[in-house]
Amino acid sequence: MSEVIFVTIIEDSEIYLKDIQMPKYYLNTQRNILRNIQNNFELATRARKKGLDVSDKVESKIAYDLSDRVAKMHNIDIANRLRVLLAQTSKENATLKIAEEIALGEYGTGDLRTRLDNAVRVSLAVVTEGVTVAPLQGISDVQIKNNIDGSKYLSISFAGPIRSAGGTEAALTMLIADHVRKVVELDKYVANSYDDEIGRFLEELRIYEREVGNFQFKVLDEDVIGCITNLPVELDGVDTDPVEVVGHRNMRRISTDRVRGGALRVMNDGLIGRSRKLLKIVELLGLDGWCWLGNLKGAIQTGNEDAVNHRMSEVITGRPVLSMTKKIGGFRLRYGRCYNTGFATVGIHPTIPILLSHAIVVGTQIKMDVPGKASTIALVDAIEAPIVRLNDGSVLQVSSLEQAIKIRSSVEKILYLGDILISYGDFLENNAQLLPASYVEEIWALELQSKLGSIHSSSINNESIHERLIQLSRKPLVVLPTVEEAFDISKRLGIPLHPRYSFFWDSVTIEDVIFLNEKLEESEVSINDNTLHLHNTNPRLKDILERLGVDHSIRNTILVINNLEQIYSLKNLLPFKTNKTKNQISSIRNNIEYTKNATEFVSKISGVTVMPKFASSIAVRVGRPEKAAERKMKPPVHVLFPVGSKGGATRDLLKALKDQSFYAEIANRYCINCKLPSTGISCSKCGADTPIRNLCIVCKEEVTENSSRMRCRRCGKDCRTYSPVSYPLKVVIEKAQQMLGIKVSEPLKGVKMLMSKDKAAEPLEKGILRKKHSIYTFKDGTVRFDATNEPLTHFKPKWIMTDIEKLKDLGYTRDYLDHELISPNQLAELLMQDVVIPIDCAKHLLNVAKFVDEELVKIYHLEPCYNASSIYDLIGQLVVGLAPHTSVGIVGRIIGFTNSQVCLASPIWHSAKRRDCDGDADSIMLLMDAFLNFSNDFLPDKIGGLMYAPVLMQPTLLPYEV
Numbered sequence: 001m002s003e004v005i006f007v008t009i010i011e012d013s014e015i016y017l018k019d020i021q022m023p024k025y026y027l028n029t030q031r032n033i034l035r036n037i038q039n040n041f042e043l044a045t046r047a048r049k050k051g052l053d054v055s056d057k058v059e060s061k062i063a064y065d066l067s068d069r070v071a072k073m074h075n076i077d078i079a080n081r082l083r084v085l086l087a088q089t090s091k092e093n094a095t096l097k098i099a100e101e102i103a104l105g106e107y108g109t110g111d112l113r114t115r116l117d118n119a120v121r122v123s124l125a126v127v128t129e130g131v132t133v134a135p136l137q138g139i140s141d142v143q144i145k146n147n148i149d150g151s152k153y154l155s156i157s158f159a160g161p162i163r164s165a166g167g168t169e170a171a172l173t174m175l176i177a178d179h180v181r182k183v184v185e186l187d188k189y190v191a192n193s194y195d196d197e198i199g200r201f202l203e204e205l206r207i208y209e210r211e212v213g214n215f216q217f218k219v220l221d222e223d224v225i226g227c228i229t230n231l232p233v234e235l236d237g238v239d240t241d242p243v244e245v246v247g248h249r250n251m252r253r254i255s256t257d258r259v260r261g262g263a264l265r266v267m268n269d270g271l272i273g274r275s276r277k278l279l280k281i282v283e284l285l286g287l288d289g290w291c292w293l294g295n296l297k298g299a300i301q302t303g304n305e306d307a308v309n310h311r312m313s314e315v316i317t318g319r320p321v322l323s324m325t326k327k328i329g330g331f332r333l334r335y336g337r338c339y340n341t342g343f344a345t346v347g348i349h350p351t352i353p354i355l356l357s358h359a360i361v362v363g364t365q366i367k368m369d370v371p372g373k374a375s376t377i378a379l380v381d382a383i384e385a386p387i388v389r390l391n392d393g394s395v396l397q398v399s400s401l402e403q404a405i406k407i408r409s410s411v412e413k414i415l416y417l418g419d420i421l422i423s424y425g426d427f428l429e430n431n432a433q434l435l436p437a438s439y440v441e442e443i444w445a446l447e448l449q450s451k452l453g454s455i456h457s458s459s460i461n462n463e464s465i466h467e468r469l470i471q472l473s474r475k476p477l478v479v480l481p482t483v484e485e486a487f488d489i490s491k492r493l494g495i496p497l498h499p500r501y502s503f504f505w506d507s508v509t510i511e512d513v514i515f516l517n518e519k520l521e522e523s524e525v526s527i528n529d530n531t532l533h534l535h536n537t538n539p540r541l542k543d544i545l546e547r548l549g550v551d552h553s554i555r556n557t558i559l560v561i562n563n564l565e566q567i568y569s570l571k572n573l574l575p576f577k578t579n580k581t582k583n584q585i586s587s588i589r590n591n592i593e594y595t596k597n598a599t600e601f602v603s604k605i606s607g608v609t610v611m612p613k614f615a616s617s618i619a620v621r622v623g624r625p626e627k628a629a630e631r632k633m634k635p636p637v638h639v640l641f642p643v644g645s646k647g648g649a650t651r652d653l654l655k656a657l658k659d660q661s662f663y664a665e666i667a668n669r670y671c672i673n674c675k676l677p678s679t680g681i682s683c684s685k686c687g688a689d690t691p692i693r694n695l696c697i698v699c700k701e702e703v704t705e706n707s708s709r710m711r712c713r714r715c716g717k718d719c720r721t722y723s724p725v726s727y728p729l730k731v732v733i734e735k736a737q738q739m740l741g742i743k744v745s746e747p748l749k750g751v752k753m754l755m756s757k758d759k760a761a762e763p764l765e766k767g768i769l770r771k772k773h774s775i776y777t778f779k780d781g782t783v784r785f786d787a788t789n790e791p792l793t794h795f796k797p798k799w800i801m802t803d804i805e806k807l808k809d810l811g812y813t814r815d816y817l818d819h820e821l822i823s824p825n826q827l828a829e830l831l832m833q834d835v836v837i838p839i840d841c842a843k844h845l846l847n848v849a850k851f852v853d854e855e856l857v858k859i860y861h862l863e864p865c866y867n868a869s870s871i872y873d874l875i876g877q878l879v880v881g882l883a884p885h886t887s888v889g890i891v892g893r894i895i896g897f898t899n900s901q902v903c904l905a906s907p908i909w910h911s912a913k914r915r916d917c918d919g920d921a922d923s924i925m926l927l928m929d930a931f932l933n934f935s936n937d938f939l940p941d942k943i944g945g946l947m948y949a950p951v952l953m954q955p956t957l958l959p960y961e962v
Contacts, residue, residue, distance in 0.1 A: 009038050009062060013956055016064050020958065029811035029831055030956055033893055036878050037927065037955045040865065044931035047860040051682025051689075054667075054760045054937040060889065060930055060953040066961055069130030069888060069952055074122055076107050082126070091126065092172070092285055096179055099123040103180040116180060117142035120156060123176040127169045129961065131888045131914045133946045134170070138162030138262065140238045140943065142177075144186065145253065148194070151187035154180075155234035158262030159943045164885030167216065171270030171278055175287060177233045188289075189234040192253060198228045200248035205268060208259045212241050215265065217273030223296045227271050230292040235271075237263030238943070272296055319622040320359055323417060325369050328507045328547065330617040331420035332384060332438050338421060339794040339827075340378040343907040344429075344918035347380030347421030351404035355386060355414055362900040363626025363788040365919025369619040371422065371432035374918040376626075376790055376902070382477045383419035384440075388412075393554040395546055415546050416504075420618050429916075439499050439611030445476035447495045455493075483565040487572055487608060496609040501569045503548040505599040506612040512544045513598050517574045525567075532561040532570070549613075573606040627921040628838045628901035631784035636749060636776040639767020640938055641679075642666060642759070643750040652747035653764070657730045664727040665753060666761045667937075668693040668720075677725045679761045692758060694719045722759035736765045740858050744768045755779075755945075760937035765859050773851040775844070779940065780949045781933040783848045784882075784923040785841045791917050792836060792904035798824035800836050800896025802875060810834075810876055810895055832957050835879065835892040836904040837924060842871040842897050845926055849874065852928050865928045871897065878927040881905070882950055883913040883920070889950035890957070891927060911962035912954065923948070 013034050017027065044058050063069040067086065071079035078098060085094035101107065102119040110118070120142050125135035132138075138161040145155045156177050162170050181188075191197045202224050209215065228235070234253075237260030249257045271278065275293045282290040323330030331348070341347040346366075353361045360366065364377045385399040390410045398404050419440075427434055437443065452469055469489070471479050481489060486498035496502075505513070519541050524533045536542060536559045545552055550570075551563045561567055595601045603609045635651070642664050646656035656662055669690040670676070671683035678690040694703045696712035696719050703712065703719045712719050737743060748771050754761060762781060770776065775783050794816055797804055804824060815826040837845070846868055853864035868874055875896065880889035881903075890912045898904060903924060913922055930950050939945045 009034065009041065009955070012062075012064055016958055017956065020960075025811055025813060026831065030833075032811070033833060033878065033891065034955060036876075036893075037891060040878065040928045040931055043856070043862065043865055044928060047856060047862055047932055050860050051687065052680040052684055052763055052859065054680065054935050056681055058931045059935050060950045063130075063888070063952045063954055064956065065958055066126070066130050069954070070122060070125045072952060073125055073130060073136065073887075074118065076102070076118060076122065078102070078107055078122065090284075092281060095123045095126045095172075095176060096285060098126065099176050099180050100183050103183050112184060113142065113144050116144070116154060116177075116184065119180045120173060120177050124165060124169065124173045127172055128165050129914060130952075131886045131912075132161075132164040133885065133887045133944070134162050134165035136887070137943050137946055138165055138170070139173070140262070145234065147187065147190045148192060149190075153187050153189040153232075153234060154178075155189070155236050157236040157238060158260070158266055159238050160240040160262050161885070161944050161947060162262040163265055164947070167265070167269035168274050168277055170266045171274060172281065174231070174233055174235065174266065174271065175278070175282065175285075175290065178289065179287065181233060188232040191228050191231075192251075195251045195253070196248060197251065197254065198225055200245065200251060200254060201228050201264075201267065203245050203248050204259050205264055207243060207245060208241070208261065208264055211243050212259060212261065215268045215273070217269055219268055219272045220297050223272045223275075224267070226292065226296055227267055231271075232289055235263050235267055236260070237266075319624075321619075321621040322356070322360070322366075323420075323618060323620040325617055325619040327617055328504070328614060329414070329416050331417050331620055332614055333435055333616040333618050334383055334419040334421050334440055335424055335437055336421050336442060337423040337425070338378070338380045338382070340790065340792050340904070341380060341421055342423040342425060343791045343910065344372055344375050344426055344916040345378050345790055346375045346426075347378050347383060347419075349383055349385045349399075349418045350379040350381050350401055351398045352386055352418060353379075354401065354404040354408055355388065355398065355411060357408075360622060361626060363628075363790060363902040365623035365626075365788075367621050367623045370430075370435065371427040372430040372918060374623055375422075375426075376788060376917055376919050378790060380421050383421050384416075386414055386418040387416040387549050388414050389546060393542070394552070395549075396551050397549070416549060420620070422618070436612075436615040438613055438615040439496065439502070441476040441480075441499060444496065444498050445473045448473040448489070448493070451493045451495055483568045487568075490608045494609075496611045497569075497573075499611070499613055501565060502610045502613055503550060503566075503569070503573075504613050505548070505602050505610055506597065506614050507547040507549075508544055508598050510595060510598050510601045512540075512547075513574070513601055515540065516544050516548075520570065520574055529562065530564055530567070532567050534559040534561070573602055573608065573610065575605055623919055626788045626901040628787045628840050629785070630776065630844055631778055631786045631923055632776045633751075633779060637751055638749045638770045638776060639764055640754065640760075640762040640777060640779075640781060641750040641764055641767065642753050642761065644752060647747075647750060647752075650747045651749050651752055653729065653733070653750045653767070654744065654746045654748050657733065662727055662729040663724045664729075664761070665722060665724045665759055666727070667722050667758045668695050668725075670725075677727055679763050684763070692721050694721055695723055697723060721757075722754075732764055733768075736763075736768055740765060740768055740854075742768055742772055744771055749776075755940040755942070756938055757941040758937060760935065762938070763859070766855060766933070769851050769854055769858075772854075773847045775847050775851060777933075778923075778948075779938065781935055781938050782925050782930050782950070783851070783933075784925045785844045786921040786923055787838055787841055787903035788901060788919065788921045789910050789915055789917045790900075790902040790904050791907045791910065792830050793906065794827050794829055795836065795896070795904075796825055796827055797821075797896075800898065802896040806875055807895065810893070812895075830895075830906055831893075832906040832908040832959065833892050834895045834905070835881070835909065835924075836896045836898050837879075837894055838901050838903065839871070839897050839899055840901070841903070841924060842874055842894075845874055845879070845894075845924070846871050848926050848929055849877070852926060852932065855932070866926075880923075880925050880927055880930050880950055880953065881909065881913050882923045882925070882948065883915050884922070884948045886914055887946050887949055887951040888913075889925075889930060889953045891953065891955050892924075908957055908959055908962050912957050925950075 048056050061072045063072050067079040067082040099119040103115050121135040140159040141157040143155045144152050239256040239258030240261030241259050243259050244257045275296045279293045338347050360377050385397050387397045388411045389395050391412045483501045486501045490497045536557050552559050552561045599612050643651050643653050643656050648655050669678040671690050673688050674685045696717050698717045699715050701712050701714050778784050815821050815828045849866035849868040853866050856862045874894050879892050881892050882889045
């Protein structure tokens with residue numbers, strides 16, 4: 001059996017890996033990960049076969065690609081057909097076709113309603129990448145109903161988890177539902193005017209906005225009317241919040257008087273909010289009957305128009321506003337991406353957290369006006385550093401951590417916060433308009449490249465100069481020109497002055513420039529220490545220098561500029577003490593009226609083009625702090641076992657031992673031989689099967705039909721798969737302590753009651769071991785650690801605290817330049833399934849690894865899996881990443897650690913979880929813990945119960961899918 005499992009997983013994976021173009025070393029690494037997964041899977045399967053759990057097999061299904069995920073999510077054999085369709089056409093066209101085929105009954109039997117239900121759910125699964133729980137639980141029901149005239153129409157009912165699908169995808173479901181409606185020849189839905197279903201939506205929407213929460217878009221009443229009037233498929237939903245409508249109650253075709261959050265979200269943020277985008281999809285797919293989307297007035301996206309006021313109106317007490325749009329001194333927009341930014345993560349200079357007393361750090365979520373609603377913070381030292389004024393009046397740029405720490409207590413004001421690095425991709429993803437770009441080193445290098453490309457090298461007399469220019473153009477952030485070179489290049493080649501040697505001329509007026517020039521004409525140059533002395537008789541002078549970003553200090557009443565590069569720039573940009581005649585200067589000043597601003601004015605009087613250095617600023621406020629903490633239920637739980645009221649406020653199972661009798665409401669599993677209740681499918685004492693039974697709640701008569709709830713033949717009462725049973729708690733705990741060799745101390749925390757369908761409970765031994773290792777279980781039996789997501793594409797070994805030889809064992813043999821990896825300072829590309837976890841996470845997972853090993857040895861009597869004694873033993877081990885709104889765990893591999901409270905991984909890995917890196921935290925769990933301890937039978941029996949559970953497991957990543 002073990003060999004069969006091995007062959008299946010490896011060979012199935014090869015089918016998908018063969019189509020990916022990747023280097024041989026990368027492919028070998030992927031195969032090593034798969035072998036590791038297989039080893040975990042085999043060991044967990046052997047443990048499950050012992051019969052001590054609620055299932056004798058690993059319950060997380062292995063799924064390899066989108067088609068496989070969709071098929072296994074819905075238990076419909078469509079994987080191969082869907083793969084063919086996706087290879088032949090677009091995802092949207094493939095979705096329409098597969099939905100059409102399902103509706104027509106090409107995949108199994110079933111009545112029309114069942115086929116339509118499957119068609120709608122599968123279509124939503126395809127457009128949401130087969131990752132979210134929206135298709136399973138976001139769609140509450142699919143029904144065929146009657147219009148007033150008796151004609152039959154299609155109705156889709158949505159629930160709260162639909163929000164995990166996203167507005168466009170949820171609305172697209174309605175388009176696909178209309179398509180299958182036509183295929184099976186159902187009539188259009190007609191809103192019931194007698195009950196005023198249109199008015200119900202209007203009232204419901206405004207009540208929801210007022211009393212429950214905001215939507216992403218603010219829509220008009222007339223658009224709601226237009227939408228519901230023209231919908232060919234009914235948009236319905238279950239109640240999601242305990243808030244009721246007042247005017248439109250007891251309606252014939254709407255089953256609840258409460259607000260229907262799922263339906264409202266599909267209408268507001270989907271159909272109306274994204275009507276323009278949907279209309280393009282309608283035109284692309286050639287769908288009829290949706291032209292009315294173009295008649296909608298449209299919606300105001302929160303955070304787009306009047307975005308700053310909206311973002312700043314939501315400021316939470318204690319979370320500061322750091323920057324405002326169009327305000328000099330805030331975060332200056334810089335386009336670009338570093339190895340640790342992009343994918344909704346922005347970069348700031350490393351000195352900023354220190355200067356702001358750590359109000360923001362790596363992983364802090366911030367809210368911004370553009371390009372998106374939120375981002376996380378990363379540190380990038382190759383961008384513009386902040387400029388500060390100290391208590392003694394000195395102004396300087398703080399470019400190093402040591403400098404920031406030294407002067408922090410003396411900072412009076414931060415004049416410029418420096419750059420905020422935002423990728424173009426974030427603007428594209430959010431459909432945000434690009435703002436004017438500040439003139440930075442990268443743009444200067446591109447202009448230099450352009451000039452070098454248009455002139456022949458022979459026109460530059462000196463070959464070494466030409467080589468120098470090429471070097472400057474290729475490495476703008478590493479190789480900088482001297483100030484003399486910068487001015488010479490600008491004059492010779494006619495390109496703007498290098499930004500390092502310019503000032504924030506766009507922060508001052510032309511009058512300020514003239515005033516500064518007059519003061520410079522009166523200045524004194526100290527030959528001994530190469531400083532420029534300005535008499536500080538007018539406060540305006542210092543203010544101008546501060547706004548320009550000129551470094552200076554104060555000696556008595558003298559402003560001293562001792563930055564030689566800045567002195568050189570001022571001398572060459574302004575006409576003070578130059579050979580220009582007074583008539584020439586007077587002529588320039590007389591032409592002020594033809595000059596737009598100070599930047600243009602300085603360019604004219606200097607003969608050197610200067611560019612705006614502060615073209616755009618970004619409004620930023622702190623959203624929420626970074627997160628890196630163990631995921632716990634509230635209150636925390638050691639074991640999924642019901643203690644009821646006997647455990648007191650702490651739900652302590654040991655406290656419950658003091659009562660003479662103890663009843664637990666658990667699944668009806670009972671060993672006939674030993675006369676004992678069981679939590680597993682086999683008796684832990686004799687090994688006999690203990691199948692779950694349907695028992696009458698009164699006479700305990702067993703009903704053998706396959707139903708979890710039915711009527712007793714004898715008394716007519718309900719039958720259930722669970723009931724309160726007299727449980728020998730004291731005997732079981734004493735036996736468990738003896739077997740484990742542990743004397744457990746209070747409190748051993750259980751749950752008050754189980755929330756799953758059959759009230760399946762865990763073996764108490766697992767709770768005792770979790771108590772020993774100071775860890776807690778989540779609702780599905782796994783142990784988790786939550787960490788904020790951040791992207792990482794490259795790393796240096798010294799950054800992640802991992803030995804070079806260990807990295808070589810993991811497949812890292814070359815750096816990004818294809819040189820042999822021999823130094824901890826070399827930069828290497830991060831493989832797409834590798835993760836760098838916080839130190840706190842590593843310590844937690846070490847405890848989990850010890851728990852799993854002891855569980856395997858002492859409970860299942862098998863060999864250990866990890867044998868870990870330090871966090872460094874976790875390097876190379878596999879984890880599962882899981883986002884709260886999904887049900888697919890993505891396998892990752894630990895390669896190192898970070899002192900930051902973030903999980904660093906490839907954007908591809910984060911994207912596979914259907915996440916960006918805008919401040920959300922996802923769970924990390926050990927793969928063996930998920931294989932061994934997860935069970936669907938533990939999940940709450942309610943809408944949304946499947947969320948945040950590794951129902952499916954993806955062992956390898958396919959970049960073309962994310």
